[in-house]
Amino acid sequence: MKLSPLSVPYRVVERGASVVFTAAILFSGASAAFGPAGGPIAVALVGLGLLGLVAYEVTYYRRFAYALDEETLDIRSGVISRRNREIPLRRVQNVDISRNVVQRALGIAVVDFETAGGSETEASLRFVAFEEAKRLQGEIGRLKRGEAADDEGAGPATTELFALAPRELALVGALSFDARVPGLLILLLSGSVPALSSLLPAGSGRLLLAAGVVALALGVVLVAWAAGAVVAVLNYYDFRLTRVGDELQYERGLLRRYDGSIPLDKVQTLTVTDNPLKRAFGYAALRIETAGYAPGSGLGEGGSEAAVPLATRDRVFDLANHIETFGSPAFERPPRRVRSRYAIRYLIAAGVLVGLLYGADLLVARSIPWYGPAALALLAPVAAHLKWKHRGYWLGEDHLVTRNGVLRRRIKVVPYYRVQTVIDTRTVFQRRWGVATVTADTAGSLSLTGHDAAAVDVDAATAERLRTTLDTRLRTALATRRGWVDDADDADENLGSDAGAGTEDETDP
Amino acid sequence: MNRLHPRVRVVWAAQAAVAAAVLTTITVAVDRLAVDLPGWAPPAVLVVVLGVGVSLALARYRVWRYEVRDDALYLERGIFTRVRTVVPFVRLQHVDSSRGPVERLLGLASAVVYTAGSRGADVRIPGLTPAGADDLRERLKRLAIRAEGEDAV
Numbered sequence: 001m002k003l004s005p006l007s008v009p010y011r012v013v014e015r016g017a018s019v020v021f022t023a024a025i026l027f028s029g030a031s032a033a034f035g036p037a038g039g040p041i042a043v044a045l046v047g048l049g050l051l052g053l054v055a056y057e058v059t060y061y062r063r064f065a066y067a068l069d070e071e072t073l074d075i076r077s078g079v080i081s082r083r084n085r086e087i088p089l090r091r092v093q094n095v096d097i098s099r100n101v102v103q104r105a106l107g108i109a110v111v112d113f114e115t116a117g118g119s120e121t122e123a124s125l126r127f128v129a130f131e132e133a134k135r136l137q138g139e140i141g142r143l144k145r146g147e148a149a150d151d152e153g154a155g156p157a158t159t160e161l162f163a164l165a166p167r168e169l170a171l172v173g174a175l176s177f178d179a180r181v182p183g184l185l186i187l188l189l190s191g192s193v194p195a196l197s198s199l200l201p202a203g204s205g206r207l208l209l210a211a212g213v214v215a216l217a218l219g220v221v222l223v224a225w226a227a228g229a230v231v232a233v234l235n236y237y238d239f240r241l242t243r244v245g246d247e248l249q250y251e252r253g254l255l256r257r258y259d260g261s262i263p264l265d266k267v268q269t270l271t272v273t274d275n276p277l278k279r280a281f282g283y284a285a286l287r288i289e290t291a292g293y294a295p296g297s298g299l300g301e302g303g304s305e306a307a308v309p310l311a312t313r314d315r316v317f318d319l320a321n322h323i324e325t326f327g328s329p330a331f332e333r334p335p336r337r338v339r340s341r342y343a344i345r346y347l348i349a350a351g352v353l354v355g356l357l358y359g360a361d362l363l364v365a366r367s368i369p370w371y372g373p374a375a376l377a378l379l380a381p382v383a384a385h386l387k388w389k390h391r392g393y394w395l396g397e398d399h400l401v402t403r404n405g406v407l408r409r410r411i412k413v414v415p416y417y418r419v420q421t422v423i424d425t426r427t428v429f430q431r432r433w434g435v436a437t438v439t440a441d442t443a444g445s446l447s448l449t450g451h452d453a454a455a456v457d458v459d460a461a462t463a464e465r466l467r468t469t470l471d472t473r474l475r476t477a478l479a480t481r482r483g484w485v486d487d488a489d490d491a492d493e494n495l496g497s498d499a500g501a502g503t504e505d506e507t508d509p
Numbered sequence: 510m511n512r513l514h515p516r517v518r519v520v521w522a523a524q525a526a527v528a529a530a531v532l533t534t535i536t537v538a539v540d541r542l543a544v545d546l547p548g549w550a551p552p553a554v555l556v557v558v559l560g561v562g563v564s565l566a567l568a569r570y571r572v573w574r575y576e577v578r579d580d581a582l583y584l585e586r587g588i589f590t591r592v593r594t595v596v597p598f599v600r601l602q603h604v605d606s607s608r609g610p611v612e613r614l615l616g617l618a619s620a621v622v623y624t625a626g627s628r629g630a631d632v633r634i635p636g637l638t639p640a641g642a643d644d645l646r647e648r649l650k651r652l653a654i655r656a657e658g659e660d661a662v
Contacts, residue, residue: 420600420626424593431591441626471581471595478599 001066004108007127011057019049066125068139073113075123087123089144091115093290096260097133104257109133114290137261141247144263157245162308162319164239172236172310173229175277236309241319248288248323266290268418268442269453270320272411274313279409284316285309288323326399326413331392334435334457341433341457342384350376393438393455395469398477400440402453412453417477418442422470424463436463440470510574510585516615517636518570523611525562532558575634577648580656582622584632596632600624601653606642618642622649 023046027039059079066075072086094114103109111125111133128136164172237254248262267288274284286308308316321327350373357370386406394401400414423439430436439454455466533555540546565588574585582596605621612618618639622632637645 420624421597421632422595424595425587426591428589441624443625467593467595471597474597475580475599 001068001128001132003061003064003125004127004129004132005061006106006108006129008057008061010103010106010108010127011060012054015053015057016050019046019053022046022049068136068143070143073123073140085123087113087115089140092122092140092144093266094260094262095137095140096258097130097137098253098256098258099130100256103127104130109259111136134259137249137259138244141245141261141263145245157243159243160240161243161248161322162239162241162311162315164236164309164311168310169233169236169239171283173233175310176228176232232309239309241308243322262288262290264323267323268414270324270413272316272320272413274409275407278310282313283310284313286311286316286320320413324399324413324415326396326401329394329396329401329403329411331394331401331403333392334388335459336388338433338435338457339381339384339388341429341435342387343380346380346383347377350374350380391456393458393466395466395473400453400470402440402455404454404456414440414442414453415477416470416473417481419470419474422467422474424467426460426463430457433457434460436460438463438466438470510576513570513573513575513634513636514617514638514641515570516617517573518566519615520611520617520636521566521569522563523615525559525566528562529555529558570636573636577645577652580652582632582649584634594632596622596624598649598652598656600626601649601656604646604649604653606637606639606646608639608642620645620649 023042027042027046029042056079060077063079063082064075064077066073068074072088073092075083075085075087077083077085092113092115094112096112096114097109098112099109107130108127109130111128112121113123115122125133125136234254234256236252239250239252241248241250243249243264244261246264248264248267249260250262251257251259267290269289271287271289272284273287278284288307308319311319317328353373353376354370357368357373361368361370383406390403390406390409392403398415398417400416400419401411402414403409403411419440420443421441423441424436425439426436435457436459437454437456438458439452441452455463458466533551536546536551536554540550568588569586572586572588572591576583580598582594582598582601584592584594584596586592602623602625604623606618607621608618612635616639617635618637618641619633619635620637620642622634624632634642634645
């Protein structure tokens with residue numbers, strides 16, 4: 001198969017922008033070097049460059065060929081150095097389609113194939129027709145299930161699992177406060193404050209300056225909030241998650257439309273996140289992690305792409321249970337004594353803050369209220385209690401579920417057979433309190449950022465037990481799983497019945 | 510539980526010595542080029558860094574333990590933060606034996622165990638004899654094959 005013929009002009013225009021940019025530089029450079037003759041020389045050079053670009057893209061198009069057969073995806077490509085690739089279909093984790101506005105108008109799309117190996121996209125088809133992209137996505141799913149081509153008419157059962165209602169989209173926007181923007185703005189604007197204050201008449205200074213600072217802060221917050229809202233709406237517009245056979249498919253995006261598939265058997269962990277505001281109104285978010293590199297997990301994209309940005313807690317847990325049937329976790333909290341540990345930690349932090357301010361006060365020799373943060377000490381026990389309250393772990397039938405964080409609470413669901421290594425760490429302080437942290441490491445891509453499923457500050461004896469239990473259960477789970485994975489029909493049945501049971505479970509985090 | 514080869518203390522002490530030498534050189538350079546430091550500063554840096562490094566090496570050796578169990582590799586290490594890792598054989602991706610320059614000089618080797626986990630490359634067992642490292646590698650390889658990792662991800 002070939003790429004879409006439209007990909008040639010699109011790629012030429014895409015790259016042409018940089019040629020024009022170089023042209024501008026060449027132009028000024030050439031006219032400086034060769035005087036009046038410089039102009040025509042530069043034009044000739046640009047023309048040559050453009051010709052070269054067109055020739056390159058045409059050759060790229062002619063050389064590029066891909067074929068999908070029963071077992072592999074073969075890609076032959078390359079203009080100067082040539083490359084032949086065979087990607088085994090069962091190693092393909094996600095198939096992602098994305099289209100920006102121009103591509104949508106032209107009816108072409110980018111298809112990215114992710115595998116677990118490496119940190120970048122395994123293969124990318126730069127522009128095939130959108131129907132072809134959808135066909136590839138469907139075919140790969142079908143071939144992986146090992147179905148014959150003739151029952152294509154029936155097709156796999158398609159169920160819509162989740163669709164973001166407009167009201168929810170508005171809420172997502174309203175609640176998406178991009179914390180990075182105020183930092184950046186304050187950094188940019190702080191430079192202008194001394195300049196502004198020097199402009200003001202000396203007498204009227206203080207009050208006006210204070211008012212200005214407040215107005216500025218308000219403005220910054222508003223801009224940040226608006227920016228977060230716009231990004232969220234652009235990302236999650238018309239978000240829907242469907243289950244096709246044993247694959248999840250999602251669609252989202254307003255300007256740039258994403259359309260991806262996640263095989264259910266490649267799901268590593270599920271993460272339910274919320275914050276105090278969402279908790280108060282009974283909302284939560286869900287992220288689905290696979291071992292594939294997630295292109296959407298970069299900056300400004302709002303986490304992994306298969307993420308339900310916001311839904312009522314019941315819906316989130318229903319959905320999570322549909323994907324991994326873990327039931328309703330009954331979390332076991334750390335021993336009560338760790339509350340004192342947290343309280344002491346917060347008190348020390350407040351103390352350090354007071355000390356620093358006092359030091360600053362001495363140095364500047366002005367009257368700043370350095371004792372201010374001492375009031376925070378009153379909050380320390382409350383904060384400690386909350387931290388303890390929102391922490392916990394639960395060993396389910398087939399899953400380890402952990403819960404951590406107050407301001408950004410994460411509930412992580414890890415199937416036992418996804419655990420890679422079990423790590424038990426005890427810092428000097430933890431040893432003094434007789435507690436330990438047990439981390440279950442998985443191959444999920446988001447774990448790279450350091451948020452593994454961890455039972456934090458459990459009793460030392462519990463940690464010992466947890467370590468052994470996780471190791472044993474991992475091996476039993478793997479053995480069981482491999483037992484039924486051999487028989488494809490049996491596997492389908494299992495998945496179906498699990499899913500049925502999952503939706504009935506009541507969940508209360 | 511196996512302990513490491515006692516000579517690994519020398520490897521770690523040598524690494525500390527290198528760090529101490531570098532830091533002392535920096536101190537001397539700062540003294541010459543930038544700020545005047547008291548005359549005792551460079552030797553003090555040398556003694557302190559070397560002293561801390563050597564005592565850490567000794568402590569680390571005392572803590573380090575590893576064991577090849579029936580179905581998992583178990584490691585225990587860390588002076589300040591005590592870390593215990595369980596690596597089930599089903600999860601082994603591959604095992605290397607490696608020898609750095611200092612290790613080669615002292616006739617030692619390490620075994621490095623990889624899993625698909627995000628912290629996979631963390632698992633490194635230093636302080637083995639070259640034969641011991643190769644043995645361990647072979648043994649782990651056999652155990653991993655026996656445990657069968659069809660889909661390690």
